[in-house]
Amino acid sequence: MDTPKLTLFHYDRSTAAQRVRLALDEKQIAWESVIVDTARGDVGNLPPNYHALNPKGLVPTIIHDGVAIPESLVILEYLEDVFPERPLRPAAPVERARARIWMRKIDESVHVASRSLGVCIVNRHIYKEKEKEALSEYYATMKDGVRKKNDQTNIEAGLDSPLLPGSIATFRKLFEEMDETLGKTEHLAGDGYSMADVALVVYVRRLESFMMAPLWAHLGNLDRWYRRIAERPAYQSAVVSWGDVTEAKRIQHGTEAFPRVAELWHAAGGAKAAA
Numbered sequence: 296m297d298t299p300k301l302t303l304f305h306y307d308r309s310t311a312a313q314r315v316r317l318a319l320d321e322k323q324i325a326w327e328s329v330i331v332d333t334a335r336g337d338v339g340n341l342p343p344n345y346h347a348l349n350p351k352g353l354v355p356t357i358i359h360d361g362v363a364i365p366e367s368l369v370i371l372e373y374l375e376d377v378f379p380e381r382p383l384r385p386a387a388p389v390e391r392a393r394a395r396i397w398m399r400k401i402d403e404s405v406h407v408a409s410r411s412l413g414v415c416i417v418n419r420h421i422y423k424e425k426e427k428e429a430l431s432e433y434y435a436t437m438k439d440g441v442r443k444k445n446d447q448t449n450i451e452a453g454l455d456s457p458l459l460p461g462s463i464a465t466f467r468k469l470f471e472e473m474d475e476t477l478g479k480t481e482h483l484a485g486d487g488y489s490m491a492d493v494a495l496v497v498y499v500r501r502l503e504s505f506m507m508a509p510l511w512a513h514l515g516n517l518d519r520w521y522r523r524i525a526e527r528p529a530y531q532s533a534v535v536s537w538g539d540v541t542e543a544k545r546i547q548h549g550t551e552a553f554p555r556v557a558e559l560w561h562a563a564g565g566a567k568a569a570a
């Protein structure tokens with residue numbers, strides 16, 4: 296029997312797409328690529344029927360066996376169910392539970408915090424270069440009301456956004472918790488590499504792309520874990536080799552933002568973090 300082919304709608308630097316590509320490549324599942332890159336406000340890059348596949352109009356989406364599945368964390372679970380070979384879901388129930396607890400943080404707070412950081416530091420500069428009409432069309436197409444409202448606040452206020460301190464506190468708390476766990480086990484759910492590592496490693500790369508790495512240089516367990524994963528062939532093929540068309544802007548605006556980001560990171564030490 297022929298294995299039905301799997302198509303992935305994605306773009307290079309999307310963290311949600313990176314984790315799905317990483318799972319696919321770790322599990323050695325063949326897939327076909329369709330690029331849907333709206334993240335610079337180019338709504339014209341959205342295929343006409345895309346919202347039928349992904350109600351939020353975001354990436355990633357997979358199509359497998361004729362069915363569209365959105366949401367990166369749902370896709371990771373689906374891949375385990377359909378392709379159990381080379382498992383990324385831990386076998387032991389307690390490690391499975393731990394993996395899911397790590398992954399829940401993404402939908403509870405981490406992904407929204409990452410979007411806020413991205414817009415405050417880089418995307419607002421990219422959006423300012425766009426025609427007003429194109430940008431209004433982009434926001435008219437955006438189905439997620441919270442995302443739209445947060446973007447508007449973050450574009451307007453930039454590094455003074457009221458959402459920035461909480462977003463930075465979320466990452467500080469996350470990275471400190473990861474470091475503590477990684478001092479006890481090799482990986483997040485236990486000693487084995489799992490879907491929790493696949494799901495979260497992309498945010499270390501994302502914050503590094505904003506030139507923020509000096510902030511967690513002292514978190515040695517986190518740093519060693521990140522370097523070990525970065526050496527994996529699947530990480531190279533699924534994350535590194537796809538690159539990032541906005542890399543130069545991330546370096547430029549991340550460097551400019553660093554003093555403010557560092558100030559908020561250090562202030563978050565005393566405050567109760569948002570995640």
Ligand SMILES: N[C@@H](CCC(=O)N[C@@H](CS)C(=O)NCC(=O)O)C(=O)O
Nearest residue numbers: 309310311333334353354355366367
């Ligand atoms: N919860 C969703 C989040 C998806 C998401 O935020 N996708 C972003 C990239 S990481 C996107 O499609 N951005 C397009 C845009 O900003 O226009 C998932 O995990 O799949």
